[in-house]
Structure formats: C-alpha cells, structure tokens
Amino acid sequence: MALGIQLPDARRIRSFFIRLPLATRLLLLVLTAVWIATLFTPKLEPWGALIPQEIGLATLYRLNTFPLLHKNFLHFLLNTIALIPLLERFESEHGTIVTTLLFTGAFGYLPGGLYTLLEVFIFRSNSAAVGASVWVFLLLSTEAIKTYRQNPNFTIAGYSIPTWTTPLFIMFVIHFLVPQTSLLGHLCGAGVGYLWGLGYIRFLAPSEKILRWIEGKLDLLGRIPHYVSVDQKTYGRYGVLPSTSTGGPRVGPGRGAMGAVDGTPIGPVGSTQRLGP
Template identity: 60%
Template sequence: MAPSTAAFLNFSPHRMRSYVFRLPLATRLLVGVITCAWIAGIFLTSERIREWGQLKPSRIGLSSMHRFNTYPLIHLGVFHALLNVLALTPLLERFEGENGTLITLSLFTGPFGLLPGILYVLVERFVLRSDTAIMGASIWVFLLLSCEAIKTYKANPHFALGPYKIPTWTSPLILILTISFLVPGSSLLGHLCGAAIGYLWALSYLRILAPPDRVLRFIEAKLNLLGRLPHYVSVDQKTYGRYGVLPSTAVHGSAGVPLGTGAGVAGNGGEAGTEMRRVD
C-alpha cells in the first residue's frame, strides 16, 4: 500500500482534534486573527478591509505603517484563507516549539512582517517601477519553509531529481517558481522576499532580533506567564532550544523534521500555492 494511501486510511478526526487542542499559544493567536479577519470580511465590506490592510507601495506613509503588520493577516476569500491556515499552522507550531511563545509573537507581529514588506516595497517601487498590492500569509509560509530547508540541508544536503543532485536549501525557491507558473495572480516577488528573510534567520544573520533568554526569563517570572497562560511555551520549556534541531540530535526514523527532502518541502508548501496574490 502506498504511504499516502496508508496515511489517508489512518486519518482520524480524534487525532485532528487532539492536534488542534495541543497547538501552542502564539500559533492559536495568529491563526485566530487570520480567521477573525476573514469573518470580519463577511459582515463588513471585504473590499474595505483589503484596501485598509493590503501592502501597496504607493500607499505606504507615516499614517499607514500598519500595513506592514496587517497584509499577512487578510485574504481574498475563504479558499485563500483556508489554504493559508492549512499551510501555516504546522510550520508555525514547530517554530514556536523551538523558539518559545514570546519570541514567536514578537517576530511575527514585528520583523517577520516588516522586513519582507520593506524589501518588497523597495524592489517593487524603485526597481520594477510598479505598484502592485499584495496580501496573504504565504509570505510567512515561505519564510518558515526557508528556515526548514536550511535545517534540512545541514542533515541532508542534496535530493535526487533524476540524474541530478539538487541542494536541499533550494526547495522553497523551486516551489516558488513552480507556483508562479501554475497559479495566476500569485506574487513571485512577495514569495521571494519572504523566503529571503527566512534564509537570513536560519543562517543566524537576524538572530539579534530575538530577545535574550535572560530578559525573557525575567518577563516570564515577573508575570508568571507559564502559570497563567495555557499552552504557553516558555524559554526553558522549548522543545529543541533557541537555535533549532542540530543534525547530530536527529533520531533515525523519527518524525522530528517534517521536511526531510525537497519533495517534503513541496508537499508542505503546495497548500500555500495561492496564498499570496496580486490585487489588480
């Protein structure tokens, strides 16, 4: 029996329910905000929400800096938002398990929206001389896929594609190019900007953005966050430590690294295929 068929037959609603109930706090909050933004689009005018929160280079100014935080949270519709949630949740859960709740919230409500957004605006405005708006959390999906690709590359540098050996770290880039050809309206530049920030984070060039452990411990102890907040991941409770899984710690046959090969990256990212779209 094929592995995919066996996985489908072994699917259980109880396991899915248990998985959802085990999601850490920051993952719940971010996915919840995405869901609430979609619901708000039902009761309010969705076009008004998109106009308010999308990232459009010509609309960036001192009074509209909120767009750098809101554009990953709003979507074109239910299908767009659903694909976003399905692709983002397991990647975000893993990131929070490795880095903690405070770091995850501080990064995804700040630099992980701001940095790829600034990069997109600069290239779109001053290099391409265009003014295309983007929205959707696929920029986070490809950021996290790039982080996973670098970690996988350290343990498995290449994957085979016929007679060719392709570096594992290029898997998100291959997926981005494939989506740009197959999915009309997807933002190639937006996806590349998200992937670029993910690579820089995984290579430790942006680690300075993460608060020091001693500061996090002080905040957690002062506010008793671990005791007050359910599903909170503290600085001393992280699954793999601040800098992720080292190749020497991987156990053969375990499911610790979800992106073991380039095909794995494509499998996870495929659900994000239409998440970043151009707005005409």
C-alpha cells in the same frame, strides 16, 4: 463497491488543534476573525493591503496587516493549512514570546518593506500584495536551512540538488500553476526566512536572559495554558514534570515541580531534557 479512499482521522485532527501552543492559536484566531470581517467590511482589504505607492509614515501599519488579509476563502484556507503546522513548530522551538514579537513585528515589516522597495525603485510597479503565504515561505526557508545542515543534497534523476532550494522550487511551481500569486512577495518572505535560518537576523529576538527573567517573574509557564517557555533546554516545552527521587526534598522550576509529599520526596531527577516536539 467501496472506494479505497481513507479519510483523515478526526481524532488526530482534534488532538493536533488541542496541542497547538498559545501564539499559534492566537494567530489562527486573528486570521479567521479578519477573514470573517472582510465578508462584512469590503473596504478592509484595500485598507490593510500592501500597496507600495500607499506606504508612508501614516500607513506603515500595512507592512504588518497585509499577511492577515486574503482575497477569497480558498486563498485563506490554503494559506492557513500550510502556515499552522510550520508556525506550531517554530513556536515550539523558540517560545511563545519570541514568536509573538516576531510575527507582529519584524516578520511583517522586513518582507513587506523589501517588497515595497523592489516594487517602487526596481520594477517601477504598484502591485498590491496580501496573504499569509509570505509567512509560509519564510518558515519553509528556515526549515530548509535546518534540513540543509543535516542533509545538504538530494538526488533527482541523477542530479544532486541542494536541499535549501526546496522552497524556491515550490514557489515557482505555485507561481505557474496558481494565477495572481505574488512571486516577488514570496521571494521576499523566503529571503527573510533564509536570513533567520542562517542566523544573520537572530538579533531581532529579545535576549533569552531577559525573557527567562520575565517568565520567572510573572510565572508565565504556570499561569498561561499552552504557553511555551523560551528556555526549553532546561524546562522542556511545558515545564519540568514531577518524578520520584531518593534524595531529600527538592523544588524544581516550571509547572508540576513540587517538594516532599507525605514524607516522599518528589522532584525532577536526572537530566532536565527538552520535552515534546
């Protein structure tokens, strides 16, 4: 008798990975490479882990390396599965350059620095932290703020609960069910995510005007596969797609825009709205 268990569609999984944008692909590659490296270099984890008492001018790199390290394969697998869809959505919204800069800079040293300060000066402890779950809760918190603006509350057993608290609920459940998880580290990641979602630290991202100039000057959208433009309201996720027009020849910006071919003017017409997710 066959069991009524439906396996995941391999075609959908393959399609999801094929559609991953550039920065998400690179981070997935780095996370995997670091995990493999730890199998052959056991000293890599103590070298890159966030150990509060070890933080100094010469070891500030730990604030950015600790999310890349994991204690075991299950830790790596669960964090990666949770992170990639959230990161893909973030990059699709903010662009490849912004995502790359934030996740190699501010989204590491802000939660890592906050964790270090709280451990040293408040809790007087020296608990080491590793894992990309700090990024998972950071991104969950940004999504929770967006959800809160559209749907402020949800109801459970007659109680109205703010939607922005969802990451906190998940965090405490994981803390009680999964041993050796860092509740403080997750809280620090969530705190930075809330600040980003509320717009208080958006200044950490470069100016869109500068990024548009760089993208246009280097033709990044046309040259680099899976690149996501910062100016998606004008060009869409993968640029403006060609379409027929009854007007004269027109050349539009972005990948696929072209002029007249065989006397038939081709170019973007109508509104250049955002394409893709």
